[in-house]
Amino acid sequence: MQLTRITLLATTVLAATVLGNTVIAHADDTTDGKTTTRANFTVNPGTLSLVSVPTEINFESATLDQLLATKTPSLAMDAKTSVNPTIVVQDYRGTGSEWNLKANVSSFKNGSSTVEGTMTLAGTADLANTDAVSTFNGGTIGSGDSLVWSAKEANTNGIDQATETLGSGTQLDLTNKEGLQNGTYKGTMTWTLANDQSSAVSQG
Incomplete structure (x- = not known):
């Protein structure tokens, strides 16, 4: 039987404004951008x-x-x-x-x-x-x-x-x-x- 392993790694980046000891995030404070996710799978040899x-x-x-x-x-x-x-x-x-x-x-x-x-x-x-x-x-x-x-x-x-x-x-x-x-x-x-x-x- 072949076994397949699937691994997903994800990262999220959020722009924030720091005011004193308080972190406040506003929609206007974020910037448009791209982030990546790696997707992998492994094929094991058969017989x-x-x-x-x-x-x-x-x-x-x-x-x-x-x-x-x-x-x-x-x-x-x-x-x-x-x-x-x-x-x-x-x-x-x-x-x-x-x-x-x-x-x-x-x-x-x-x-x-x-x-x-x-x-x-x-x-x-x-x-x-x-x-x-x-x-x-x-x-x-x-x-x-x-x-x-x-x-x-x-x-x-x-x-x-x-x-x-x-x-x-x-x-x-x-x-x-x-x-x-x-x-x-x-x-x-x-x-x-x-x-x-x-x-x-x-x-x-």
Whole structure:
């Protein structure tokens, strides 16, 4: 919550005539003039927030023989079954603020079977401080943190929010298919939003 403090300082000047021990003020004794009042307010910085990340990203299904026939099979995101495939970053800390958003993806497990993969994030981005909508490319995400988005690209400039919606071009590449079997493989993405190496907000 932003806090606003308002301070008013006022001074009044009155011309007077002194007669002996008595002060007598008459309308005719005052002079026309101007006096000033200072009016101030303080804007406290807001916060950097990772408001939304995708709830669930589902990829298209394939048969076992199709996956085994390709060295590094690619599976496109299924937009119909994916849940809230949206990234929203808010930054109200003040003009010129920087941030970066990173993510990693775990192994994918199906019973006793575990396979590895990398994800490529792509879609459309509604940039802050402009009416423009641009193509979003979040790069390749593996088991280690990878840069997904930054203040420079999103153009939040410390005074707005930016939204990115995953869509066409988002895919999963299986890099290790050893022990691949029928069934549903599940993994987890972890997101980290930070303005420096010592401050982060994570969602996993």
